[in-house]
Amino acid sequence: GGEKKAPPAAQQAQTVEINVSAAVSLKDALAEIQKDYQAKNPNIKLVYNLGASGALQKQIEQGAPADIFISAAPKQMNELEAKNLINKGTRKNLVENKLVVVVPKETKLNITKYEDLTQDSVQKIALGETATVPAGQYAEQVLQKLGLWDKLKERAVYAKDVRTVLAYTETGNVEAGIVYKTDAISSDKVKIAAVAPEGSHQPIVYPIALTTGTKQQEAAEAFVEYLFSADSKAIFEKHGFVMGK
Amino acid sequence: MLQVMMKKQLADFTIDIQFTVENNILVLLGPSGAGKTTILRAIAGLLRPDTGTIIHNERVLFSSTARTFVPPQFRHVGYMFQEFALFPHMNVRKNIWYGVKQNDNKAKELYERLLGLLHIEHLTTRFINRLSGGEKQRVALARALMAEPAILLLDEPLSALDSDTRLELQAELKKIQGIWKIPFVLVTHDIAEAKALGDQFLFLEKGRQVARPAFRPSEFCQCQSIELA
Amino acid sequence: MLQVMMKKQLADFTIDIQFTVENNILVLLGPSGAGKTTILRAIAGLLRPDTGTIIHNERVLFSSTARTFVPPQFRHVGYMFQEFALFPHMNVRKNIWYGVKQNDNKAKELYERLLGLLHIEHLTTRFINRLSGGEKQRVALARALMAEPAILLLDEPLSALDSDTRLELQAELKKIQGIWKIPFVLVTHDIAEAKALGDQFLFLEKGRQVARPAFRPSEFCQCQSIELA
Amino acid sequence: MEWQPVLLSLKVALSSLIFVFIFGVAAAYSMRSFEFPGKSALEALFALPLVLPPVVTGFVLLVLIGKQGPIGQFLSESLHTQIIFTPYAAVLAATVVAFPLMYHSAKAAFEGVDSNLEDAARTLGSGSWRVFWTITMPLSWSGLVAGLVLSFARALGEFGATIMVAGNIPGKTQTIPLAIYFAAEANDLTLAGAYVLMISGITFFLIFGLNIWSKKRCGKSSVKGVF
Amino acid sequence: MEWQPVLLSLKVALSSLIFVFIFGVAAAYSMRSFEFPGKSALEALFALPLVLPPVVTGFVLLVLIGKQGPIGQFLSESLHTQIIFTPYAAVLAATVVAFPLMYHSAKAAFEGVDSNLEDAARTLGSGSWRVFWTITMPLSWSGLVAGLVLSFARALGEFGATIMVAGNIPGKTQTIPLAIYFAAEANDLTLAGAYVLMISGITFFLIFGLNIWSKKRCGKSSVKGVF
Numbered sequence A: 001g002g003e004k005k006a007p008p009a010a011q012q013a014q015t016v017e018i019n020v021s022a023a024v025s026l027k028d029a030l031a032e033i034q035k036d037y038q039a040k041n042p043n044i045k046l047v048y049n050l051g052a053s054g055a056l057q058k059q060i061e062q063g064a065p066a067d068i069f070i071s072a073a074p075k076q077m078n079e080l081e082a083k084n085l086i087n088k089g090t091r092k093n094l095v096e097n098k099l100v101v102v103v104p105k106e107t108k109l110n111i112t113k114y115e116d117l118t119q120d121s122v123q124k125i126a127l128g129e130t131a132t133v134p135a136g137q138y139a140e141q142v143l144q145k146l147g148l149w150d151k152l153k154e155r156a157v158y159a160k161d162v163r164t165v166l167a168y169t170e171t172g173n174v175e176a177g178i179v180y181k182t183d184a185i186s187s188d189k190v191k192i193a194a195v196a197p198e199g200s201h202q203p204i205v206y207p208i209a210l211t212t213g214t215k216q217q218e219a220a221e222a223f224v225e226y227l228f229s230a231d232s233k234a235i236f237e238k239h240g241f242v243m244g245k
Numbered sequence B, C: 001m002l003q004v005m006m007k008k009q010l011a012d013f014t015i016d017i018q019f020t021v022e023n024n025i026l027v028l029l030g031p032s033g034a035g036k037t038t039i040l041r042a043i044a045g046l047l048r049p050d051t052g053t054i055i056h057n058e059r060v061l062f063s064s065t066a067r068t069f070v071p072p073q074f075r076h077v078g079y080m081f082q083e084f085a086l087f088p089h090m091n092v093r094k095n096i097w098y099g100v101k102q103n104d105n106k107a108k109e110l111y112e113r114l115l116g117l118l119h120i121e122h123l124t125t126r127f128i129n130r131l132s133g134g135e136k137q138r139v140a141l142a143r144a145l146m147a148e149p150a151i152l153l154l155d156e157p158l159s160a161l162d163s164d165t166r167l168e169l170q171a172e173l174k175k176i177q178g179i180w181k182i183p184f185v186l187v188t189h190d191i192a193e194a195k196a197l198g199d200q201f202l203f204l205e206k207g208r209q210v211a212r213p214a215f216r217p218s219e220f221c222q223c224q225s226i227e228l229a
Numbered sequence D, E: 001m002e003w004q005p006v007l008l009s010l011k012v013a014l015s016s017l018i019f020v021f022i023f024g025v026a027a028a029y030s031m032r033s034f035e036f037p038g039k040s041a042l043e044a045l046f047a048l049p050l051v052l053p054p055v056v057t058g059f060v061l062l063v064l065i066g067k068q069g070p071i072g073q074f075l076s077e078s079l080h081t082q083i084i085f086t087p088y089a090a091v092l093a094a095t096v097v098a099f100p101l102m103y104h105s106a107k108a109a110f111e112g113v114d115s116n117l118e119d120a121a122r123t124l125g126s127g128s129w130r131v132f133w134t135i136t137m138p139l140s141w142s143g144l145v146a147g148l149v150l151s152f153a154r155a156l157g158e159f160g161a162t163i164m165v166a167g168n169i170p171g172k173t174q175t176i177p178l179a180i181y182f183a184a185e186a187n188d189l190t191l192a193g194a195y196v197l198m199i200s201g202i203t204f205f206l207i208f209g210l211n212i213w214s215k216k217r218c219g220k221s222s223v224k225g226v227f
């Protein structure tokens, strides 16, 4: 794109603002990183816009200011890439997540693996909408891989986001729900009953990339680099993420 | 027979009145703001006197000591409001029929008779906002009469009518009272009308009965030699 | 001088009238529904005649041929509505002052004078819904007079008042007209009042002028020997 | 595009409209007639569903009608049924979110009714019930219609609370807004657009119909006369 | 809990209320006075923001005020500014979604005004403008207040369209509903609950204040008399 460079004099004197559009599930981790990074780079100001990946994608498509995009799934990133709105060369996978089965904390059911979901006492299972919510897509993959999909399809309640899956589970309206590990950790009314076997789904990655519309190319690159540093890694892992390769 | 004994504190003075209406016509007279409408409202049950009793044929409609208050809908009072209070969302016919309990032949006859008497036959499908002032007044009168009440309260019922119609209706009201034999309480400012209709008179001033009104003779003299240019 | 020539189709008949009011009082008489209010509304600019002209001192207020229509707010007409049309969200004082253009000493004097004349001094802070019928009528009259109009239209201005006040106000209206020297058009059903006030008379029946009214003598006779029981 | 969400939406919106009308009008009328302590608090409570994000309303409803919730337990124990994840839950959600619109419109409408006319009806022998139906209601009609329009529109467009308590079970609880949301999320903007057109069409239809009908009504009884 | 979202929400809701009031009342009043072809269609359009899921409204606004959108281009070319991702966008979103509530309430309120009183004011020398301010507005006050309550509540609770055009930028464009969403998404239900209490508190406060105020007002000019 034909971006206008700000005059160099102004660039040095003023603090640089970096707009980061990021999936809302990264909130806590990113907030901690923001504190550290701004302390180290006083002339940088990080501005987060946190939301659902799909909404963020639409905003970027309409020319909303964003220098960096962190999506909760590759799909949104792919679509922006196809429209040439992100800088292909800068795309990497930031963190990974795991898919787990959660049950209400006081449940009387004995569920320790995905196969246990076929018990008759499990009347309803909440998962994300398989067409739109990434967690739902991954859940479908796992269940199909394990040969449980046809049996469980009838019991599924599709939620519009992971938060709703958790709400259903927390309030005991479903016997089990399938969510990300990071979400499961953050709720104290559910417990993790089972983790999806390695390889039963595509890796759950959070891709990151610079947008083509960025006016802060260098500063943004520096920040992305910092996100991959050991300091950041510790923070991400504290919140249940696994660092991407 | 209607017995009224009531006190009611108003903004500027207190109504303190006591009267009995046999089954005939009582005319309430008095200057504007004397409390005439307030008395009618109390009889109709639309406001509670502070103290007193209102008794109709042995039936206690209101009593402050016995804490009786019969709500307006059970008083069988036909009340024609000074400002008509016609229902703007109904046509004339519906307005007139609103208070009728039994839609029988008797009611139909009375309806036809009233329409003729009041010269409102041509207005039955009109809505209220498309009537002239006098037409509204006649419709309001018809509505109060159609309810076949046990007490009839008329607040300046003929004030907006021309003198011909007025005289005609005075005679009719008198006749109707003769047939129904119920107490009428009527407010008017027209002395001739009071004279023509009233069996009893009550002069009111600032809420109290006054023995004899201070009528100025002028108003009676003037009429004698009418000759319009 | 006010010249009116108008035709207007109504539900039941057509108003077809022509008259001139010099700077004096024209009394409109006629049975209920004859079109009196309609004529006043046309002069005030609240309805358009089908055809005709309305001219006030050479100024064309309405003309169907020249397609002139001066909106009501520019006609300087004081119009007292038959049903008062007082503003319920204002107190009496605010209602009366509403039409005053210049809040000067002259207006204040007139205001004080009208309050006294109409016996409404004690009501100035009252809201309209807490007035009696006659009190409303007097406030409406005060409001129309306060606007110091160039034409005054009064639709049954005294109908709800007791005869004493009525006579008093008739005299006052006559006096005011004498001072202002503007055309008054006044509707009344009271022959005595018409006689007392009118310089000219116009008898209306079904929208047309009738030469001489068919007054029944009865109404005049009755007054002579008033003696109330 | 499928017709099922359209039909379901209409059914849900119309059913909830009935409840909203009954409860909204009843509440507004009672609030007009009675004074009691805590009245303002109750009024504020009535406005809450409007101010709370629908998802929160949905969450509260979920807790109430869910398996462990008081209403949910009552239903399952006494009637052996549950409304969560059924179209009934969608009706409930739409009713709750649309209620404030009807309530406040009706309240304002009733305040405008001339109490003299109600008094007149009473002297003509009408009890409170008849006075309400024959006088108060018709005279506040334009305000009530505004409330109905707003409520219907709100019920038709209800999304956040509905998806929480009714779930999104295609063919069973998917209303138009849910269909729009999922089509949009799936980046099927054509489908989403089709549903948007559909729901807009219904609105147009409704308001057109209403205007024509009320013009007919006014022809008969216009408050402004014809001059 | 932070105070910034609370302050921002109040600012956004109050600013949008001003616009909503002006546009809503102006639209309702013009629609009352003029007849023109396509009037019903325009009315239906005015109801749309209520029926469309806020996300759709948000998307439409996004397209309009985005870089390539007609409004966005105009703003950036002539004023060298953009409102997307700023609190102004939040005000815009709140205004658009609350508008139908004000419009329909005002319309019903104006219909209830006795045109005789307006006529009377006109004969007393008032032009349309003064008639409107001194007669029509005060007489339709209870309906207008209902519209204001509904609009304010709706603006305060606005979420879907806001997050689309204003983004969810903590400290800059995060209103209470966004903070609730954000806290809930991050599973911090205590924080979400705190914000819910906050927004409910504001509503209570508003309605309490309004009731007390209108009682005072009625003391002076009650339509029902005191008897």
Ligand SMILES: Nc1ncnc2c1ncn2[C@@H]1O[C@H](COP(=O)(O)OP(=O)(O)OP(=O)(O)O)[C@@H](O)[C@H]1O
Binding pocket: B129, B130, B131, B132, B133, B134, B135, B160, C010, C011, C012, C030, C031, C032, C033, C034, C035, C036, C037, C038, C039, C082, D225, D226, D227
């Ligand atoms: N708004 C209206 N729409 C249609 N017709 C009306 C309207 N107002 C009055 N009319 C009719 O027009 C005729 C004249 O009415 P108008 O009000 O001028 O009578 P009026 O002479 O003032 O009578 P009154 O002495 O009873 O007040 C009557 O037949 C009446 O029914």
Ligand SMILES: Nc1ncnc2c1ncn2[C@@H]1O[C@H](COP(=O)(O)OP(=O)(O)OP(=O)(O)O)[C@@H](O)[C@H]1O
Binding pocket: B010, B011, B012, B030, B031, B032, B033, B034, B035, B036, B037, B038, B039, B082, C129, C130, C131, C132, C133, C134, C135, C160, E225, E226, E227
């Ligand atoms: N709603 C009200 N609230 C308070 N005071 C009122 C109310 N209505 C009337 N009043 C006052 O009570 C007194 C009596 O009023 P009422 O209406 O009974 O008079 P009235 O005799 O019928 O007069 P009119 O002949 O003018 O109709 C008056 O001083 C009036 O100002």
Ligand SMILES: [Mg+2]
Binding pocket: B036, B037, B038, B082, B155, C132, C133, C134
């Ligand atoms: Mg009276």
Ligand SMILES: [Mg+2]
Binding pocket: B132, B133, B134, C036, C037, C038, C082, C155
């Ligand atoms: Mg008249």
